[in-house]
Structure formats: C-alpha cells, structure tokens
Amino acid sequence: MAQSMKTFDLHLHTTASDGTMSPAEIVRYAKEKGLRVIAITDHDTIEGLQEGIREGDKVGLEVIPGVELSADASKGTMHLLGYYIDPACSELVDNLRVLQQARMERNLAIVEKLDALGIPVELSEVKAAPEHGQIGRPHFAYTMVHKGYAQNIQDAFDRYLGKGRPAYVEKFRFSPEEAMHFIRKAGGITILAHPFTLNRPEPADFDALIGELKEKGLDGIEVYYPEHSDGQRRLYRDVAQKYGLVISAGSDFHGLTKDEVDLGQGYGDREPTYSLVEAIKARREQRLKGL
Ligand code: AMP
Ligand code: ZN
Numbered sequence: 411m412a413q414s415m416k417t418f419d420l421h422l423h424t425t426a427s428d429g430t431m432s433p434a435e436i437v438r439y440a441k442e443k444g445l446r447v448i449a450i451t452d453h454d455t456i457e458g459l460q461e462g463i464r465e466g467d468k469v470g471l472e473v474i475p476g477v478e479l480s481a482d483a484s485k486g487t488m489h490l491l492g493y494y495i496d497p498a499c500s501e502l503v504d505n506l507r508v509l510q511q512a513r514m515e516r517n518l519a520i521v522e523k524l525d526a527l528g529i530p531v532e533l534s535e536v537k538a539a540p541e542h543g544q545i546g547r548p549h550f551a552y553t554m555v556h557k558g559y560a561q562n563i564q565d566a567f568d569r570y571l572g573k574g575r576p577a578y579v580e581k582f583r584f585s586p587e588e589a590m591h592f593i594r595k596a597g598g599i600t601i602l603a604h605p606f607t608l609n610r611p612e613p614a615d616f617d618a619l620i621g622e623l624k625e626k627g628l629d630g631i632e633v634y635y636p637e638h639s640d641g642q643r644r645l646y647r648d649v650a651q652k653y654g655l656v657i658s659a660g661s662d663f664h665g666l667t668k669d670e671v672d673l674g675q676g677y678g679d680r681e682p683t684y685s686l687v688e689a690i691k692a693r694r695e696q697r698l699k700g701l
C-alpha cells in the first residue's frame with residue numbers, strides 16, 4: 411500500500427555522509443516530489459549544507475541547515491538532530507572536526523582488527539566504495555561483500571562489524587550536554603532523533619530521560635519516524651507535550667536504494683500536518699530572541 415506523503419521531511423542524509431544522493435540532487439528530488447521544506451541532517455558533518463541551500467534557493471525549496479550527532483547514552487543509541495545551525499560557527503566546526511578525526515582513527519583500528527581476522531581491507535578500497543563522504547561501518551561492510559568476505563551487508567555486521575563482534579571498535583561520542591551545547595552555540599535547536607533506538611520501552615523510564623534532557627537543553631522529539639509503531643508515536647507525542655517540546659517528523663532517507671522509505675513518508679497515517687513545521691520555526695524564533 412502506498413504510504414501518504416507529506417510536504418516536509420526533517421531528517422535525511424546526502425553523500426556528505428552516507429546517503430546516495432548529492433545535496434543538490436536530493437533538493438531537486440524533493441522539489442519534484444512536491445515537498446516544501448527539508449532539513450539536511452548528515453552524520454557529524456555540515457559539508458553538504460551550502461550546496462543544498464544554494465540549490466534550494468534555485469528551485470524554490472526551503473532547506474533547513476541541520477546535522478545529526480551521536481551522543482553517549484547509558485543504554486541504546488542516542489542521536490540528536492540540530493536544526494537551523496550556522497555552518498560558520500567555529501565552535502561547531504571545530505568539534506565536528508574532532509568527531510571526524512576520531513572516526514578516521516576508528517576506521518584505522520577497524521582495518522587492523524579485520525587484518526588480524528585474515529580479512530585484508532585497505533582504507534583506500536573502502537573509500538572507493540560507492541557511498542562515501544564519511545566512512546563508517548556500512549562502507550566496510552560493502553567492501554567486504556565486494557571482496558567476497560561476507561554474503562551481504564547484514565552478514566558483515568552480524569559476523570564482524572556489529573557491536574560485540576570481533577571487528578567492532580567503539581566510537582567516540584560527545585555527551586548529550588556537549589552535543590546540545592554545540593548546536594545551541596551555532597544558533598540551532600536540538601531534536602531527539604528516532605527515540606525508539608534509546609531502547610526505553612517503559613513509559614516512565616522514557617519520560618524520566620526526556621525530563622533530564624530537557625533540563626540540559628532539548629527542544630524537541632522526532633515523533634514521526636518510519637520505524638515507530640502507533641504506540642511509540644503516541645508515547646513520544648504525549649511526553650513531548652508534557653514537557654513543552656516541539657515535535658518533528660523525518661524519513662531518515664539515505665537515497666533510493668531497495669526497501670528505503672521515500673522522502674516525506676513513513677510518519678503513520680493522517681498526522682502530522684504542516685503546523686508541525688510552523689511550531690519548529692516558532693521555537694527557533696524564540697531561541698533567536700534569547701527566550
Ligand atoms: P558507524 O557510524 O560507522 O558506527 O555506522 C553506523 C551505521 O551502521 C548505522 O547507521 C547503520 O546503518 C549501520 N549498522 C549499525 N549496526 C548495524 C547492524 N547490527 N546491522 C546492520 N547495519 C548496522
Ligand atoms: Zn546514516
């Protein structure tokens with residue numbers, strides 16, 4: 411069944427991180443699909459923003475400059491989206507550089523671990539994999555499949571690259587406070603991405619965590635996300651409302667690969683309406699006024 415499409419998509423990736431479309435391509439694609447506004451939220455990088463915004467101006471599509479940062483969580487995986495960040499903010503730029511440096515060192519450590527397992531993979535080969543920009547484990551997985559060391563991407567993760575597997579190397583992350591601080595310093599607002607990955611199904615447990623994050627500067631929650639069930643959406647929406655947080659919606663689009671959810675899709679049935687975007691804009695205006 412075709413899913414209903416919305417005119418906004420506030421979470422997507424370009425070739426600047428691990429998407430398959432360049433910023434300009436994704437903007438043109440969004441325009442063709444009838445979207446009004448997108449946020450470009452690449453992992454740990456703002457390299458795609460300038461191109462995306464310029465193309466947006468050209469074709470008449472609003473592009474919110476964003477980023478997606480991984481943060482340290484005691485449980486599960488925490489990703490934080492920054493919206494309306496100033497790509498020229500030197501504190502943000504410097505700290506993204508710290509992440510990129512750490513990622514490079516981690517990649518070298520993965521190469522060593524694979525080598526010790528009898529899987530020779532050079533970083534230069536990984537760079538030649540089709541999706542590049544920011545090299546991460548998916549790129550290693552692709553190269554391993556290509557060289558015949560794994561049957562498919564999932565197999566590479568299940569046997570080698572996944573957490574707890576022999577080629578796994580822990581990633582450096584900022585604390586949620588640090589990540590939210592950098593986003594705020596760059597003039598942005600912070601949205602908790604896909605809360606289901608926090609792995610806190612207990613409503614009281616989730617509520618308590620959001621209460622803590624709000625104290626530390628959280629502005630909103632990505633309630634609408636392809637992998638969220640009706641029950642999850644309801645919980646996340648209720649908790650957002652309780653704490654006066656804005657609500658966001660994103661597909662986490664990485665390009666038109668098989669099984670990928672398309673732009674502006676995967677939010678559930680009828681909701682949300684465009685007023686969600688207006689609430690996010692209002693939040694940003696408040697921030698600019700120092701409220
Ligand atoms: P990295 O940033 O290098 O840690 O890679 C993270 C990406 O790897 C995620 O966005 C997923 O696409 C992918 N990934 C992580 N864990 C798994 C897994 N167990 N199975 C398949 N893909 C995974
Ligand atoms: Zn990604």
Ligand code: FE
Nearest residue numbers: 478489603604
């Ligand atoms: Fe994410």
Ligand code: FE
Nearest residue numbers: 421423478662
């Ligand atoms: Fe993402």
